[in-house]
Amino acid sequence: MLTAGSSQVAFVDALLVNSGAKMRVWTVSEAKAGTLTQCLGVARLIDPEPYQVVVKRELPAWRRGIFSPYRRLKVPEPQLVVSCGGVANSHVEAIVAACKVKPFTVHLATPQPEYTGVFDMAFISRHDWSDEKARHTNWHEMVGVPHQIDHQIVDRLREQARKRWASKGDKVVTVLAGGANRAYLYDDATIDRLIETVKQLAANGWTVLASTSRRSRADLLDRLLSLRSDRIVVWDRQGANPFRDFLAAADAFLVTKDSITMTCEALATGQPTYVFDLAKNPGARLDKFEWFHRDMSETLKLTRPFNGTLEGYDYEPPHESRRIASLIESEVARRRPDLAEHATRRENARKNAAK
Known part of the structure; x- marks a missing residue:
């Protein structure tokens, strides 16, 4: 390099x-x-x-x-x-x-x-x-x-990833969480809501695979790690990054609004992709992010806003x-x-x- x-x-x-x-x-x-x-x-x-x-x-x-x-x-x-x-x-x-x-x-x-x-x-x-x-x-x-995510990569990894985290045919949701930027805030109330959502998804029968980013608050990772169980798997940011395997295993995604890249990576799999709302930081940057999410959901019909439930739907994955x-x-x-x-x-x- x-x-x-x-x-x-x-x-x-x-x-x-x-x-x-x-x-x-x-x-x-x-x-x-x-x-x-x-x-x-x-x-x-x-x-x-x-x-x-x-x-x-x-x-x-x-x-x-x-x-x-x-x-x-x-x-x-x-x-x-x-x-x-x-x-x-x-x-x-x-x-x-x-x-x-x-x-x-x-x-x-x-x-x-x-x-x-x-x-x-x-x-x-x-x-x-x-x-x-x-x-x-x-x-x-x-x-x-x-x-760098392609459906061919995901297809190649899916069988082994499913064996590891969904060997009994469990339905898997991958949760991708980012961090604060000029458009969105990760205040305490937002983190509380995200933690409760992960717990509720597991209670509803989903196996949750959760991954944070380098921008994530340290206490968000700590609180996610405290939830680990048979139904909640959290990458502790140690060792090899299982990101691609998490993508390959998923039957659905929940992605926080702050990351356009993670949203697009999830969409490359062809699996339902739901967007988790965050506290807003008003300004021009927020306007662009909100336009992006409305366009992806309402115009292109690729994503859906998360309202508490995850349902299947079909779309043609973009391969930009x-x-x-x-x-x-x-x-x-x-x-x-x-x-x-x-x-x-x-x-x-x-x-x-x-x-």
Whole structure:
């Protein structure tokens, strides 16, 4: 993993479907799980091991020229850069400036106004979409956010996960809890309500698999751990993360409203996904989150608000990571055949050297 200023870089080539060649992919994002998984969810469908550039803050103006941390990287250049998050914009610009051959650049959010010319494509969630953004011909609307969960992964894990937590055919609900952000609060009353909900679900015959995030209040995890029983399983955040197994075992989900990413990951399984309401922090950020949840529930009919019961319903799971990766590949093949040709020559040279 590269952080700005590091001099050690490793690359793994991967197949670009449309050209039959191999491309080098970099991801550029903060270390936040939500932004990082968006980049990796798309990038790994093009390069199974993309090189990760993790940034902490916007690149200062004085580090964008001869003092750029990317200027003297004596390594093969990326051919595709997939980025996410506001602080990534300036880093992508600096990386592009350092490349002899301009890489194809994709941002998984609205680019900051001063960086719109840096990106070849942008994918913007419906809750951030507008008519003004639609005027950018290479900006595209997306449902929620991309991520690394795919129904094929879940299907592969489901049998073993069910054997572990539902060997008697029990119905399983996976509870995914996050933490406070600029839109929602985890006050004491909200935590009390969530704890009581978990207890009630278990009393109603559900096996509950509960997982918290790095943003979760420590006392929320402590209170969940105190509920552990034959019917309530809680990850204590020690050892391997059972997140994917929790997803695979579920017959339904209860996801707290603060996480768009966890909502989208749950939806990838095709299982009923209910959203748990939280105390609200009024402001523009709350308005966007609430719009997202209304859109997912009322317009797209993907999620449902939790009102005390979990019932089955059908929907077509969105697969945004695959759709976005396919659009990127198509655009690279159409607009940047030079990248594919270069990759082909490099791959042929590698094969000849191996003979």
